Amino acid sequence: MVSNEAVPTWEQVASDYGRVIYNFAYRLTGNRDDASDLSQEVLLRVRRGLAGYQPGSFEGWLWRITRNAFLDEVRRKQRRPTSELPDEDRSTISTAPAPEDVLAETRLSSDVQEALLQLPYEFREAVVMCDVVGLTYQEIADAAEVPVGTVRSRIHRGRLMLRDALEGR
Amino acid sequence: MTHLGDQLSAYADSQLEPAERLLADTHLNECPDCRDELAVVAGARQSMRALPMLEPPARALRLPAEVVQLRPARRRVLVAAAATVALVVGIGVGVNGNQTVPLQLDAVVEQHVARASVDPGLNVLQVQAVANR
Secondary structure: OOOOOOOOOHHHHHHHHHHHHHHHHHHHHOOHHHHHHHHHHHHHHHHHHHOOOOOOOHHHHHHHHHHHHHHHHHHHHHHOOOOOOOHHHHHHHHHOOOHHHHHHOOHHHHHHHHHHOOOOHHHHHHHHHHHHHOOOHHHHHHHHOOOHHHHHHHHHHHHHHHHHHHHOO | OOOOOOHHHHHHOOOOOHHHHHHHHHHHHHOHHHHHHHHHHHHHHHHHHOOOOOOOOHHHHOOOHHHHOOOHHHHHHHHHHHHHHHHHHOOOOOOOHHHHOOOHHHHHHHHHHHHHHHOOOOOHHHHHHHHHO
16 A cells, blocks of 8 residues: 555556545445446546645545545536436436346345445445545545544444435335 | 443444543443444444455556557657658658558557667668668
């Protein structure tokens, strides 16, 4: 992993973080194509941003870029007038695992994914950064640009909501 | 005594300061409600952490084609070199530059650039020799 004292190369970021960026994107969107597009966009921004990167909290910097790319993408899609599908269609399309995932994912993990997608964005993001990416609360605070206390609250409420969503099924 | 609330997830994640953790332990010993809530968040945490890490498709980790192409500075050198080589070997290059350069020339131009980078004194005759091979 990248140390906080050095400026990494783009190739280093792609090889060390590509997989976890993709998994972050997949858990947030529940969709492999969107996750691929988003991963590409993040790596593109990293490439542009590395020139101006000052050694410091690399995780905070990287995940701030990642979440900004995600939010820009969400905004862009919301502006597109015809992209919205009726709710029932969207739920089957966006959460049905692609054939290659069926073996890798148990039934239980697809339930968790579906429940996760019901959480409001800030909570989903906090929980995914904590449990999928493995960031500390301080790193999540740096990435989301909120105080640590807010991160603590989002993770806790997010997990309670996740339980409710799983039980509501 | 107030309940632990948000602190319970931080407790499960080992993100409490040592002093906070001691207080939380004391409270948990006495409070079944907080123990129940801790079990709930620990369960959700476990479900999240049990999600499989998926392998990204190759395209997810590649820059889009238009970006991976040659960097601008290098590209200019190549276009200039292509024009030079084309003139030397008598291939007509249209105004729209490298589009009309035959594909085989790319390898030659690459060789030229590679040579020129180690031997800046490479002259036009040498380029021609390379192009004629």
